[in-house]
Amino acid sequence: MPNAGLIPGGSEHGASRPGAPGAWGAVNRLCEIGCGICLILIASFTLYEIVCRYVFNSPTLWAQDFSVYLMIWCAFLGVMPTDRADQHIRIDIWFKRLSPRAQLLLDLIIYLCVAGFAAVAAWSGTQMVLQSLRFHRMSLSLISVPIWIPQFALVCGMGLFFLECVRRIVIAAIALKRPQR
Numbered sequence: 001m002p003n004a005g006l007i008p009g010g011s012e013h014g015a016s017r018p019g020a021p022g023a024w025g026a027v028n029r030l031c032e033i034g035c036g037i038c039l040i041l042i043a044s045f046t047l048y049e050i051v052c053r054y055v056f057n058s059p060t061l062w063a064q065d066f067s068v069y070l071m072i073w074c075a076f077l078g079v080m081p082t083d084r085a086d087q088h089i090r091i092d093i094w095f096k097r098l099s100p101r102a103q104l105l106l107d108l109i110i111y112l113c114v115a116g117f118a119a120v121a122a123w124s125g126t127q128m129v130l131q132s133l134r135f136h137r138m139s140l141s142l143i144s145v146p147i148w149i150p151q152f153a154l155v156c157g158m159g160l161f162f163l164e165c166v167r168r169i170v171i172a173a174i175a176l177k178r179p180q181r
Helices: 022-055 063-077 079-084 100-134 148-177
Strands: none
Touching: 022 063, 022 079, 022 148, 063 079, 063 148, 079 148, 100 148
16 A cells, blocks of 8 residues: 555555444445355356256256346445455556655545546436336346346445545545644
8 A cells, every 4th residue: 555654554565454443344344245245156156057057958047147146246346345455456657656645645636536436326326226116127138137136236336435435535635634754
């Protein structure tokens, strides 16, 4: 983590993330567990489909659809924990050359922009889910699933990511207000 010296609790490898132990840490852990469960279910459904298709010559109607829906949930639930672990892709060849304070300022600007994106995505996703609920939209696959279920993953994931961005903005702003060492 580039700001390990400026933010208390920070470390070079993101092992100890700044702030939010309590409830927010529990939400983060629930997202991680949810992602793990999704991946286990996807692997199980895929294995079941392989056995049914190639051993018994009787493919399932649901395994692929449910695996795709679970992958959508896994992707969106994983956004916030990935950010907390500092594992999002960052091209940092120039970033590393900045002073720690400049890095912090750049992080603040980036998180402001990303928070805006996440807020718009969560709000738009909410509108999409409400419309799907209002019109009782179902998936177009053989197994008819209410389409709001996979759509709600966008709302949850981007909503949580927005809150994480706000937390990171506050941490960066507080660190920037501290006198330089």
